[in-house]
Amino acid sequence: MLKRLLDIVLVCAALLLLWPVMLFTAVLVRILLGGPVFFRQPRPGRNDRVFNMIKFRSMTNKTDANGQLLPDEVRLTSFGSFLRRSSLDELPGLLNVLRGDMSLVGPRPLLVEYLPLYNAEQKCRHNVRPGITGWAQVNGRNNLSWEDKFALDVWYVKNRSFALDIKILFLTILKVLQRADIEQDGHVTMSKFTGSTSATGEKHDQ
Structure with missing residues (x-):
């Protein structure tokens, strides 16, 4: 209950302060990248419930x-790259938090596929609401x-606390200011997850 209350208070405060930034960003996205302004994609949340995550578009539709x-x-423009480096593309996600689909802090929601x-251990990441930022994001992003990222997500789920969430929020601000760990080496986006060793030693893949 305290975590949810913190989410609502901080998101409402952020929306009051940042709505001019969000409006200006939306206008620039429409002018420079075209419509639609928002990128919506189904993502699994707590208990695998699927919701539509919303972000500002950072790529063209070429x-x-x-x-x-x-x-x-090819589709990621210099403007789109700026949105990602500055994390401005994530601002619409505040609406997902307000709706209860996400939290400010938690494992990042990944693809439904x-x-x-x-594996059995990694599934723990869906025991909590996904977050705009998380323990993995402030420890390498x-x-x-994928293995390290999931290990950090599971560690967060098992050790989550109010104090840890506050720490992650402060570290996130530092990461945004430093514009660190935005892109995977050699890729503009994270390479796809194709499976991991299960608890029984078997390989799950597509």
Whole structure:
């Protein structure tokens, strides 16, 4: 209850302070990247309940001759890269927190297609609301391997506390100011998760 109360108070305060920034960013996205302004994608939340996560778009919708989207590195413009480095693309996620889909702090919500690929230990990350930021984000973010990222997520779930959430929020502010760990080495986005060793030693993959 205290965590949810903290979410609501901080998000309401952030929206009051940042709405001009959000409005200005939305106008720039519409002008420089076109419509729609928002990127919406189904993501699994607590207890695997699927919701639509919302962010500002950071890529164009350019396609090839067959109508297939071009690679991420082609569609990511310098403006889109700025949105990611500054974390401005994450601001609409405050609405997900206000609705109760997400929390300010928790494991980042990943793709729905990853759900059957988790091993028994990794599934623990869905015992709590996903977060805009989390323990993995302040300890390497996209420069972590999937195994390390999931290990940090599970550690958070097992050790979460009010004090830890406050620490993560402060560390997140520092990371945003430093613009650290935004991109995985050699990639503009995180490489896809294709499976992990299960508790029984078997490999889950697509």
